Amino acid sequence: MPSLSEFLQASAAHHKHLCPRQVLGVRMGMRAALELGLDLPQTNKRLYAFVETDGCLVDGVIAATGCNVGRRTLQIVDFGKVAATFVDTTTGTAIRIFPHPDARQTAPLFAPGERDRWHAQLAGYQAMPDEALLVVQPVELSVSMAAIISRPGVRTACAQCGEEIINEREVVRGGIVLCRACAGESYYRLREGAAVTAQG
Ligand SMILES: [Zn+2]
Ligand SMILES: [Zn+2]
Secondary structure, eight states, X not given: OOOHHHHHHHHHHHHSSOOHHHHHHXXXXXXXXXHHTOOSSOSSSOEEEEESSOSHHHHHHHHHHOOOTTTXXXXXXXXSOSOEEEEETTTOOEEEEEEOTTHHHHXXXXXXXXXXXXXXXXXXXXXXXXXXXEEEEEEOOSSOHHHHHOOTTOEEEOTTTOOEEETTOOEEETTEEEOTIIIIIOSOOOOTTOOOOSOO
């Protein structure tokens, strides 16, 4: 398994620089692998990550675990929290990891002589033992991994907008197949008077 500094190099290369939250993401991923007994970075799709914010943390998690959105092994659940849940999809075991509430304060103790708090966190988060840096919670998922992963190749079309829906993300209302947008879960609405340019 690659070392912490090798994972950090990979993360920083992608992120353009190294920052404390990437270190947290890498350390969380490494801890998850230890807890779940998996090798990193994964070359299959066994490990799945729910990351509770976007931004720097995710790049660290991706670099360490090999989980990512394109591989359908990672999703953002945007609670605005520096936390992540890692699932062994073979056994169903899930653990949630977040920074120790005192980590920000204790980081400088592990990185004496750093010129400011940011650098103390950057160096301290790399040097701290897991117990000082992270909290690990055993959890049970309230969502279905089988439903999240779905099956390759399944597709249907929305009865209202006609757009294709993959991965069984449709909603069935009174026997009518709808996409989530047409079912009322949309994050957008068409501008008034906007021309529809796609040909049906
Ligand atoms: Zn950053
Ligand atoms: Zn639709």
